[in-house]
Amino acid sequence: MTAQLIDGRAFAATLRARVRERVAALAPEAGRAPGLAVVLVGHDPASEVYVRSKGRQALEAGMKSFEHRLPETTGEDELLALIARLNADDQVHGILVQLPLPAHLDPRAVIHAIAPQKDVDGFHISNVGMVGTGQDAIVPCTPLGVMMMLRSLVDDFRGKTALVIGHSNVVGKPMARLLLNADCTVMVAHKSSTNIPELARMADILVVAAGVPGLVKADWIKPGAVVIDVGINRVDGNAPDGRARLVGDVDFDRARAVAGAITPVPGGVGPMTIACLLANTLRAYCLQLGLPDAPLLSDTKDPE
Numbered sequence: 620m621t622a623q624l625i626d627g628r629a630f631a632a633t634l635r636a637r638v639r640e641r642v643a644a645l646a647p648e649a650g651r652a653p654g655l656a657v658v659l660v661g662h663d664p665a666s667e668v669y670v671r672s673k674g675r676q677a678l679e680a681g682m683k684s685f686e687h688r689l690p691e692t693t694g695e696d697e698l699l700a701l702i703a704r705l706n707a708d709d710q711v712h713g714i715l716v717q718l719p720l721p722a723h724l725d726p727r728a729v730i731h732a733i734a735p736q737k738d739v740d741g742f743h744i745s746n747v748g749m750v751g752t753g754q755d756a757i758v759p760c761t762p763l764g765v766m767m768m769l770r771s772l773v774d775d776f777r778g779k780t781a782l783v784i785g786h787s788n789v790v791g792k793p794m795a796r797l798l799l800n801a802d803c804t805v806m807v808a809h810k811s812s813t814n815i816p817e818l819a820r821m822a823d824i825l826v827v828a829a830g831v832p833g834l835v836k837a838d839w840i841k842p843g844a845v846v847i848d849v850g851i852n853r854v855d856g857n858a859p860d861g862r863a864r865l866v867g868d869v870d871f872d873r874a875r876a877v878a879g880a881i882t883p884v885p886g887g888v889g890p891m892t893i894a895c896l897l898a899n900t901l902r903a904y905c906l907q908l909g910l911p912d913a914p915l916l917s918d919t920k921d922p923e
């Protein structure tokens with residue numbers, strides 16, 4: 620058996636098209652369009668790539684894009700002052716501060732300075748707490764995108780067993796919360812877990828977000844399971860042209876023979892993360908303007 624490939628680029632294109640249509644209907648005049656502000660401190664090369672694609676895709680969706688690039692040496696006061704200005708700016712409906720921040724800046728203080736209704740990453744404790752208690756909130760982009768893809772593959776989450784590998788605040792924890800909110804039986808593993816292969820073999824749904832290339836072996840996978848590989852790892856010098864290439868956390872070539880469906884890297888979770896950022900920006904816009912929330916933006920619906 621060869622696993623079905625889950626085409627994240629196709630999912631993302633569908634979602635972006637829906638966002639674009641909705642933006643055109645809600646804000647026919649460009650002056651009133653949803654606005655996304657992305658803040659980048661320092662010059663992390665991977666972050667530069669994501670910030671560029673976020674800005675470009677926001678414009679393509681009919682939104683306004685504001686990029687704020689600050690030097691590596693920016694002080695916390697200066698960054699917090701920028702966030703306060705963006706909170707007060709009625710052209711800005713979504714604010715994202717690219718992580719990781721340089722070591723001298725406290726990410727918690729920075730994230731919690733963002734107005735919760737403009738927190739399109741869903742990282743503010745107010746949004747985290749809402750998701751944690753099963754309430755409607757702004758949901759972190761990566762887990763939101765994973766749920767949208769899973770919903771097209773899994774008819775009924777009740778009775779399904781899921782394992783999430785990784786428990787970061789950005790991916791693993793919110794992912795586990797959403798699967799629990801969908802009534803899966805959820806296990807969460809991390810570096811201190813000693814029996815991950817056994818846990819993985821019980822999982823109908825396996826979501827891997829560890830940042831360790833090749834971590835998940837084919838014989839960890841329950842035959843027919845849905846495997847979502849969130850990992851983005853730059854591996855040097857393996858491409859034919861000698862440049863870095865991207866791989867996930869799953870031994871993809873061998874895992875394909877066992878899984879029922881699997882996301883590739885690149886072309887899986889990554890493109891959906893950015894499409895969900897646009898969806899969250901539109902959602903934040905609707906919340907701020909008192910407009911009805913669009914069903915396409917709910918984590919209970921897939922984009923098809």
Ligand SMILES: NC(=O)C1=CN([C@@H]2O[C@H](COP(=O)(O)OP(=O)(O)OC[C@H]3O[C@@H](n4cnc5c(N)ncnc54)[C@H](OP(=O)(O)O)[C@@H]3O)[C@@H](O)[C@H]2O)C=CC1
Pocket residue numbers: 761784785786787788789790791808809810811815828829830831834849850851852888889890892
């Ligand atoms: N596709 C996308 O859109 C996105 C991809 N990513 C990628 O996903 C991956 C995870 O990101 P993020 O959550 O931010 O990373 P973090 O480094 O914050 O968290 C990694 C988690 O994985 C756990 N872990 C690390 N090594 C192992 C191991 N050998 N076995 C089991 N668990 C392990 C860690 O456990 P412990 O806490 O105990 O150390 C931690 O909980 C990265 O590759 C990142 O680049 C991230 C965001 C978006």
Ligand SMILES: Nc1nc(=O)c2c([nH]1)NC[C@@H]1CN(c3ccc(C(=O)N[C@@H](CCC(=O)O)C(=O)O)cc3)C=[N+]21
Pocket residue numbers: 668669715716717718719740760761851865884885886887888889890892893
């Ligand atoms: N505040 C904040 N929010 C984030 O959502 C956030 C962040 N900080 N810091 C970094 C991580 C990482 N992340 C990705 C987004 C898109 C791709 C993506 O589009 N990946 C493409 C490949 C892109 C490439 O070639 O590099 C793919 O997988 O096909 C990957 C990773 C968002 N993150």
Ligand SMILES: [Mg+2]
Pocket residue numbers: 786787
């Ligand atoms: Mg940890």
